[in-house]
Amino acid sequence: MTGEPVPETATAGRLQQAVAAAIVLVAACWIAFVSFDVEDPQPYLFPQLFSGVMVVLALIVVVRALRGVDRTVAGIGGRTFRNIAPGLAVMLFYVFGLAEWLGFYSAAFLAMLVLYSLYDPSPHRSVRSWAVRLAVTAGFIAVIYAVFAQGLKVHTPDGALF
Amino acid sequence: MEFLDHFGAVFTWSSMLILCAGTVGGLLLGATPGLSPTMAVALLIPFTFHMDPAQGLMLLGAAYTSTVAGGAVSAILLNIPGAPANIATALDGNMMARMGAGARALQICFISSAIGGVIGILVLIFLTPVLAAWALKFGPSHLFWVAILGVTIIATLDSKSVVKGLLAGCIGLWIAMIGADTIQGVERFIFTEELEGGINIIAALIGLFAIPQVIEMLEGGRSDPRRSVFEVRRANVWRSALETVSKLKALAIGGIVGTVIGLIPGAGGQIAGLVAYDQSRRFSKVREKYGTGESEGVVAAESANNAMVGPSLVPLLTLSVPGSPTAAVLLGGLLIHGIFPGPDLFQQHAAVAYAFINSMLIGQILMLVFGLAIAGVSAMVIRVKPPILASAILVLAVFGSYSVQHSMADVAIMLALGVGMYFLAQYGFSPAPLVLGIILGPIAEYNYVQGRILGEAQDGIAAYFLTGWLNLLLIGLVALSLGFSLYTEIRARTDTGEAAA
Amino acid sequence: MKMTTIAAAALAVALPAGLAVAADDYPNKPISLMIAYSPGGATDFQARIVTMVAANKDLLAQPIVIINRPGAGGRTGWNHFASKASTDGYQLAAYNVPHFIAQSIKFKVKYNIDNLEPIANWGADPAVLVVNKDSKFNSVKDLAAWAKDNPGKVTVSGAGLFVGHHIAFLQIQNALGVKLSYVPHKGGAPALKSVLGGQVMAGVNNLSDAFRSRANLKILGIADLQRDKQFLPDVPTFKEQGYDVDDSSVNFRGIMVRKGTPQAVIDKLAKIAPAMFANGRVAKQMRIGGSPIRIMDRAAVKKMWAERQTFLTGLLKGLK
Numbered sequence: 001m002t003g004e005p006v007p008e009t010a011t012a013g014r015l016q017q018a019v020a021a022a023i024v025l026v027a028a029c030w031i032a033f034v035s036f037d038v039e040d041p042q043p044y045l046f047p048q049l050f051s052g053v054m055v056v057l058a059l060i061v062v063v064r065a066l067r068g069v070d071r072t073v074a075g076i077g078g079r080t081f082r083n084i085a086p087g088l089a090v091m092l093f094y095v096f097g098l099a100e101w102l103g104f105y106s107a108a109f110l111a112m113l114v115l116y117s118l119y120d121p122s123p124h125r126s127v128r129s130w131a132v133r134l135a136v137t138a139g140f141i142a143v144i145y146a147v148f149a150q151g152l153k154v155h156t157p158d159g160a161l162f
Numbered sequence: 163m164e165f166l167d168h169f170g171a172v173f174t175w176s177s178m179l180i181l182c183a184g185t186v187g188g189l190l191l192g193a194t195p196g197l198s199p200t201m202a203v204a205l206l207i208p209f210t211f212h213m214d215p216a217q218g219l220m221l222l223g224a225a226y227t228s229t230v231a232g233g234a235v236s237a238i239l240l241n242i243p244g245a246p247a248n249i250a251t252a253l254d255g256n257m258m259a260r261m262g263a264g265a266r267a268l269q270i271c272f273i274s275s276a277i278g279g280v281i282g283i284l285v286l287i288f289l290t291p292v293l294a295a296w297a298l299k300f301g302p303s304h305l306f307w308v309a310i311l312g313v314t315i316i317a318t319l320d321s322k323s324v325v326k327g328l329l330a331g332c333i334g335l336w337i338a339m340i341g342a343d344t345i346q347g348v349e350r351f352i353f354t355e356e357l358e359g360g361i362n363i364i365a366a367l368i369g370l371f372a373i374p375q376v377i378e379m380l381e382g383g384r385s386d387p388r389r390s391v392f393e394v395r396r397a398n399v400w401r402s403a404l405e406t407v408s409k410l411k412a413l414a415i416g417g418i419v420g421t422v423i424g425l426i427p428g429a430g431g432q433i434a435g436l437v438a439y440d441q442s443r444r445f446s447k448v449r450e451k452y453g454t455g456e457s458e459g460v461v462a463a464e465s466a467n468n469a470m471v472g473p474s475l476v477p478l479l480t481l482s483v484p485g486s487p488t489a490a491v492l493l494g495g496l497l498i499h500g501i502f503p504g505p506d507l508f509q510q511h512a513a514v515a516y517a518f519i520n521s522m523l524i525g526q527i528l529m530l531v532f533g534l535a536i537a538g539v540s541a542m543v544i545r546v547k548p549p550i551l552a553s554a555i556l557v558l559a560v561f562g563s564y565s566v567q568h569s570m571a572d573v574a575i576m577l578a579l580g581v582g583m584y585f586l587a588q589y590g591f592s593p594a595p596l597v598l599g600i601i602l603g604p605i606a607e608y609n610y611v612q613g614r615i616l617g618e619a620q621d622g623i624a625a626y627f628l629t630g631w632l633n634l635l636l637i638g639l640v641a642l643s644l645g646f647s648l649y650t651e652i653r654a655r656t657d658t659g660e661a662a663a
Numbered sequence: 664m665k666m667t668t669i670a671a672a673a674l675a676v677a678l679p680a681g682l683a684v685a686a687d688d689y690p691n692k693p694i695s696l697m698i699a700y701s702p703g704g705a706t707d708f709q710a711r712i713v714t715m716v717a718a719n720k721d722l723l724a725q726p727i728v729i730i731n732r733p734g735a736g737g738r739t740g741w742n743h744f745a746s747k748a749s750t751d752g753y754q755l756a757a758y759n760v761p762h763f764i765a766q767s768i769k770f771k772v773k774y775n776i777d778n779l780e781p782i783a784n785w786g787a788d789p790a791v792l793v794v795n796k797d798s799k800f801n802s803v804k805d806l807a808a809w810a811k812d813n814p815g816k817v818t819v820s821g822a823g824l825f826v827g828h829h830i831a832f833l834q835i836q837n838a839l840g841v842k843l844s845y846v847p848h849k850g851g852a853p854a855l856k857s858v859l860g861g862q863v864m865a866g867v868n869n870l871s872d873a874f875r876s877r878a879n880l881k882i883l884g885i886a887d888l889q890r891d892k893q894f895l896p897d898v899p900t901f902k903e904q905g906y907d908v909d910d911s912s913v914n915f916r917g918i919m920v921r922k923g924t925p926q927a928v929i930d931k932l933a934k935i936a937p938a939m940f941a942n943g944r945v946a947k948q949m950r951i952g953g954s955p956i957r958i959m960d961r962a963a964v965k966k967m968w969a970e971r972q973t974f975l976t977g978l979l980k981g982l983k
Contacts, residue, residue, distance in 0.1 A: 020589040024329065031336055034351065043346040046607045047339055054332040060325050073590045083383035088581065091376075091556060095577045099560065100570055108560065112553040119384050119549035140554050144561055147194070152205050154565040155695060155730050204702035208711065298860035342735035345847045347769075347824040358742070359734025427856060482876050483856040490852060491703030498708055500951030502875045567701075568732050569739070612846055616862065619818045619844040 016075050017065040025058035090115045104156035105145060113137045164508075165287050168516035171216060172524055180217050181521055184224030185528040189536070191225070192232020195555070196368050196562020198245040199229040200488040207495045215499035216514045220521035222495050226488060227525040230467055231275040231533060238267045238460070239543050240555065242372045246363060246432035246601055247467045249594050250439035252371070254452065254459030261455050262393040264541035269402035270457050271464045272533030274413060277406070278465030279526040281417040282424065282472030286479075287519060293473070294480040297425045302612040303627045305428055307636035309606035312433050314643040315440045316595045316602075323590060324651060330591045334599020337361050337579075345611055356571035363432075365563040365572040366579055366600055370593040372559040373580020379552040392544045399534055405457060412462040415442045420469025427477045427485030428609075432601050436594075438466030444646060472522065479503050479515065689752055689928050690725040696918065697748070697756040699740030699763075701733040705788070705851075705869065705954070706916055710757050712948045713785045713940050722939050727755070736823055737762055738772055745774035748921045752928035755782070760915040764971050765825040768979055776972050777922070780929055781964035783936035784917035786949070787957035788869045789887035789910065790831035791898070792819075793880045795858055798865070803839075803884045803904050806865060810841040817843045820854040820866040825979070828854065828867040831886045831912035833978060835867070838906040869914065870894065871953045886912050893955065911974050915957070917964055933961040 032055050035047035094111035102110070116137060122129035148154045171177060184206075191202040206225050210218030233244025238255035251271065258267035285293070300308075316331035317324045340351040341360025352358055406413070419438040442462035443452045452459050475492070477483040482503045484490035496503055499514075507515050546554075563576040583593055617626030627633060696714060700706045707729065714727035732740035741756070741763055748754040758781070767775040792803065800806040810817045819835075821828030824847050836843050848854035851869050858866035859879055873882050874894045884901045885891060887910045891898070901908035918936055920929060939945070940958045949956050959967065 017589065020585075028332075031351075040348070043343065043348040043350070046603070046610070047336070047350065050332045050335045050603075054329060054336075057325050057329045057332065061329065064325075074588050076585070076588050080381050084377050084380045087377065087380040087552070091373075091577060091581070094556075095560060095573055099573065104561075104564070108557045112557050115553040115556065116549050119380055119552065120547075121385055121549075136550055137553075140557065144557060148561050148565060152565060153728065154561070155568060155728065156561075156564065157570060201702075207703065207708075211711075211715070298856065301857070301860060301862040342738060342770075344736040344823040345849065349770075359739035362734075428853060477856070481856075481859055481879065482872075483859060484852050490850075491701075493852070494703035494705075494708045497952045498712070498948070502953060504875060505878050567734060567739075568730050569734070608849065612848070615844055615846050616818055619816050 013075070014065065014068070017073055018062060020075075021058065021062040021065045025055070025062055028054035028058040086118050087115060090118065099159075100157050101159045103159035103161040105141060105149075106161040107159070108144065109137060109141045112140065164512070165516050165520060168513060169520055171513060171517045172220070172520045177217060177220055177517075177521075180213075180221050181224045181524060181528055182532075184221040185228045185525055185532055188225035188228030189232040189235070189529065189532060192229035192244050193235040193540070194562060195236055195240075195242045195244060195372050195558055196364060196566060197229070198364050198566075199226055199233070199247075200491055201364070201566060202226075202229040203488055203495070204491045207491070207498065210495060211498070215501060215511075216517040218499055219495065219501075219514060219518040222492060223518050223522040224525035224528065226492070227279060227468070227471055227522050228529045228532075230471055231272060231279075231464070231529050234271045234275065234464055234467075235268065235540055238271060239264055239541065240372075240551075241375055242555070243367060246367055246597060247435050247470075248463075249367075249597055250435035250463035251460055251467070253439065253463075253594065254454070254456050255463075257453070257455030258457065258460070259541070259544060260392060262395045263397070263455070264392070264394050264544055265538050266395070266397035266402055266405075267457065267460055268537035268541060269397055269399055269534055270406050271460050272530050272537065273403050273406040274409075274416065274461040274465040275468040275533070276526045276530040277413055278416050278420055279468035279471060279529070280523065281465075282421055282469040283519065283523045283526065284472070285421050285469075286472035286475060287523075290476050290480055293425055293476050297427055297477045297485065298481065298483070299632065300426050300428070302609040302616060303630070304632050304636060305426070306606055306609040306613055306627065307633060307640060308426060309602045309609065311636060311640050311643060312437065312598065312602045313606070314640055314647065315436060316598050318647050318650070319436065319440065319592075319595045319598060324647075326590050327592070327595045330586070330593075330595040331599040333586075333591075334596040334601075335603040336599075337366065337596075338600045338603035339607070345608055356574055359567075359569065359571065361575055361579075361600070362563075362566055362569075362572050363597075363600055364566045365576045367597060368559045368563050369576035369578070369580035370583045370597060372555055373577060374584040374587050374593070376552045376555050376559070377581070377584045379548040382548075394541045394545060396538065406461055409458050409461045411445060412442045412458045413465050415445065416462045416465030417469045420466035421473045423466075424470035424473035425476055425485070427483060428605070433598070434466045434470040435463040436598060439463045468526070479507055480505060689931060690723055692753065693726045693728055694723065694753050694755060695728045695730050697740055697744050697754065698729055698731050699733065699737035699744075699757070699759070700731070702729075702731050705871070706757055706759060707731060708952065709786055709916060709949065709954050712952065712954070713945050715948070716939060716942045716944055719939075719942075722935050722942075736766070736826065738766055738770065741766075742773045745772075745778055745921060750921050750923040750925075752920060752924050752932065755918050755920055755932075758915075758917055758919045759827075760917075760968065761830055761912060761971050761975060762826050762914075764968065765830065765975050765979060768972075768976055769825050769982075776968045779919045780922055780924060781961055781968060782918040782920060782929065782932045783940065783961060784915055784957060784959035784964045784967075785936075785940040786916045786954055787887075788827075788871055788914040788916075788955055789885050789891065790827050790867050790912045790914070791870050791873045791885050791895075792831075792835060792865060792883045792901075793855075793858055793868055793873050794865045794883060795861055796879050796881055797861075798881060800865070800883065801881065803901065803906060806883065807839045807841065807906075810839065810843060814842045815844055817841075817865060818846050818863040819843050820846045820848055820857040820863040821868070822851040822854050823847050823849065827869075827912045827914040830975070830978065831867045831908070833982075834886065834908045834912060835901070835906070838901065838908050871955060875953055884908075886910065891955065893950075894953070911971060911978075915959075915964075915967065917959070929961075 032051035035044050035051045038044050098107035191197045233248040234251045237243040237248040237252035241256040243249045243252050255267045317327045342349045416438045420434045423434040439462050474486045477485040478489040484493045563572045617623035698707045717723045717727040744756045794800050832845050855868050857863045882898045886908045
């Protein structure tokens with residue numbers, strides 16, 4: 001992530017950088033708008049201060065992105081995005097859907113198994129690789145259960161299953 | 163030297179067993195993302211119900227010391243700080259791990275933790291009466307300036323661009339202001355019900371650091387050609403020890419910064435590591451190497467983190483005033499055993515009080531022994547295949563953020579922030595200044611609001627914030643810090659001949 | 664032994680809770696008690712003490728497990744409880760009066776005294792007015808006289824807005840008939856620190872916390888109807904000193920369930936809970952922890968809730 005040497009090929013294009021900066025600018029403007037559009041300004045003093053600073057800083061970033069390509073910015077290529085998309089989908093579905101509906105432990109088991117299998121290089125057709133995946137996932141969830149439920153007595157939501 | 167007389171109580175079989183259990187347990191809890199020292203201590207208090215007071219407190223003392231150091235393990239190996247205190251450790255520690263020096267980084271981390279920790283406890287033992295009164299002097303205006311001093315670090319912290327560093331800091335400030343504010347009686351930026359309770363710092367920390375790690379591991383897709391498994395070179399303990407001790411300046415800065423910040427009630431020892439890291443970089447000969455896997459950064463951050471532990475208990479033990487969230491939880495642990503901290507604690511309950519302090523001193527050494535013992539083995543974690551590691555961290559992040567306050571909303575916030583941070587990181591934003599904003603924003607605002615009320619009741623707001631030697635000293639430090647940042651920024655630009663952004 | 668009960672607890676929790684429970688065999692699995700504050704705080708630590716004997720055969724015969732859901736001064740936890748908790752008697756919550764009642768008046772929250780059912784009260788921590796031991800004030804009268812000459816200049820610390828301390832402050836201000844400045848803090852401990860450190864001139868705080876710091880403080884008055892005989896027998900109430908401050912700000916702590924819980928279950932809990940609080944081990948542990956006990960049965964708590972609701976509605980009406 002940060003600080004990692006960026007390969008030559010992975011520099012985001014000017015348009016992509018400008019669009020990303022613009023999104024930050026829009027967010028900053030919106031925070032500023034919410035902070036200034038209030039009945040009682042006193043509790044909003046700090047939000048007003050830093051949202052103002054934010055708008056200025058975001059403007060600078062936009063201008064810089066338009067003027068020239070920043071070589072330290074990797075950006076996200078189409079290929080990278082295609083690679084991470086299934087993983088992102090699993091994460092979002094796990095947290096926002098499964099966890100409460102299915103139960104914390106069964107959802108964790110499913111999410112881990114699916115995510116692991118999706119990105120595991122060993123062949124999907126071999127029985128052995130599935131056995132390994134199941135064993136690793138079950139083992140890890142068992143450890144999690146031992147630590148959180150037994151050791152720390154964390155009371156997790158119980159859904160349809162466990 | 164009264165504390166020496168009480169060492170006997172620590173060196174009994176049952177006490178040593180408890181200490182070892184507390185230390186190992188603390189290291190493991192600390193290394194688990196989401197389990198901060200505060201939470202670890204809170205979770206352990208019920209276990210002390212059935213022990214006698216001295217042994218119960220030994221368990222808590224040992225666990226407190228070792229969770230602080232344990233948090234560095236996941237920071238170094240996975241770039242996921244176990245607690246806010248370990249953010250600075252991750253900056254260089256993780257780079258070392260990526261270069262194959264994970265085991266060495268861990269050894270250095272534990273050695274400097276133990277050195278810092280012992281400094282802190284010695285300060286607690288010898289200087290408590292002097293410092294307690296001094297710590298109490300810190301009022302809202304001083305804490306406000308301390309927070310602003312922290313803000314001046316934001317721009318230069320782990321960012322290739324000052325503008326983006328500041329912008330990340332502002333995003334952090336904004337995140338910190340979301341939710342119901344119990345001081346001003348307002349609810350701000352609550353767009354969905356999940357946000358009412360505000361954004362928990364631990365949940366945010368897990369999301370901002372762990373989730374981008376997870377996604378990054380998936381970038382290569384199924385075949386994963388780009389990222390091979392990291393190597394883990396064996397490291398020699400003695401050589402690591404020698405290396406740590408040779409960084410005298412970093413150790414000294416860490417020890418001093420950690421002690422001072424630990425003493426200030428309400429400053430949040432969370433920033434000790436970051437401030438020490440920043441100061442040590444400024445005074446370093448190898449300044450430009452910071453952030454690229456320079457062991458000096460690990461030394462400064464970890465010695466400061468652990469030096470903070472002892473002094474943070476000074477106001478608690480002498481005045482019954484907890485100076486940090488962890489100290490507040492420890493107060494509960496003391497009360498449950500009928501021990502009221504206060505000026506007469508060391509007369510009334512000398513045996514228990516010294517058992518507690520001694521156990522933390524011995525705990526530092528046990529922490530070092532166990533830490534070094536596991537350094538080589540635990541470094542192997544990063545040899546686990548990326549798909550397994552990614553899915554395991556995801557599950558751990560979910561359980562960790564849930565268990566902070568039994569809240570599904572925290573899990574949702576954790577993931578949302580994490581995914582957002584991944585995309586921001588691709589465009590040159592970094593999570594460290596963002597988290598610093600989350601930590602400092604509320605300290606600055608809370609103390610400003612109190613200062614405003616106090617100022618209005620007395621001689622005006624300006625007089626309250628701008629007069630008095632302590633205020634002026636802190637303002638001077640702020641100016642120095644800003645000036646130094648500007649100076650290095652300008653010099654960097656003239657050196658390279660172009661805008662560094 | 665312990666591991667099996669925990670495993671049983673986990674199993675019981677995992678089973679669908681919808682099955683109708685007859686009061687005869689209630690409770691047949693562990694019960695949870697939600698605390699709207701962080702672990703280690705006064706409410707949390709008292710709740711852990713008063714429920715530690717729940718598994719005794721003559722009481723509930725099942726353990727009570729504490730679950731912390733802190734946030735927004737208690738609002739996060741109580742909102743969750745009033746909207747999502749089960750009504751089978753296996754999910755209890757701790758209440759803090761006057762906090763939750765004041766919040767239900769001042770803020771848009773999902774709870775109020777009508778959708779919650781009290782079970783029993785275990786403790787009462789009155790607010791006290793304290794000053795630093797070096798302060799020029801030796802009595803409430805001294806403070807009132809100085810404040811009269813310097814309106815708004817007396818700064819008083821307390822924990823947050825619309826909690827017991829704030830309500831006591833408002834009552835004291837009204838009784839003294841002068842303007843004082845309230846400085847809210849994030850919790851009672853930092854509020855007390857401001858008094859000890861001299862940042863504020865006075866403070867409203869919990870009796871139990873002030874008692875522990877009494878060596879560095881002067882405790883001027885108790886905002887309750889009678890003196891505290893156990894901890895501070897020498898400190899007079901405000902009423903004794905001629906100021907009209909009653910017990911409306913006393914921080915009552917107890918157990919409640921959600922409305923809709925079967926009456927038979929409520930009755931059973933209401934019968935057992937006071938006995939549980941009165942247990943000898945509980946009383947001893949509470950005493951060494953410096954926490955004042957005040958056991959009240961369901962009827963008494965119901966009456967107290969209703970009284971507070973009326974009083975607080977009036978007190979907070981004009982307040983921004």
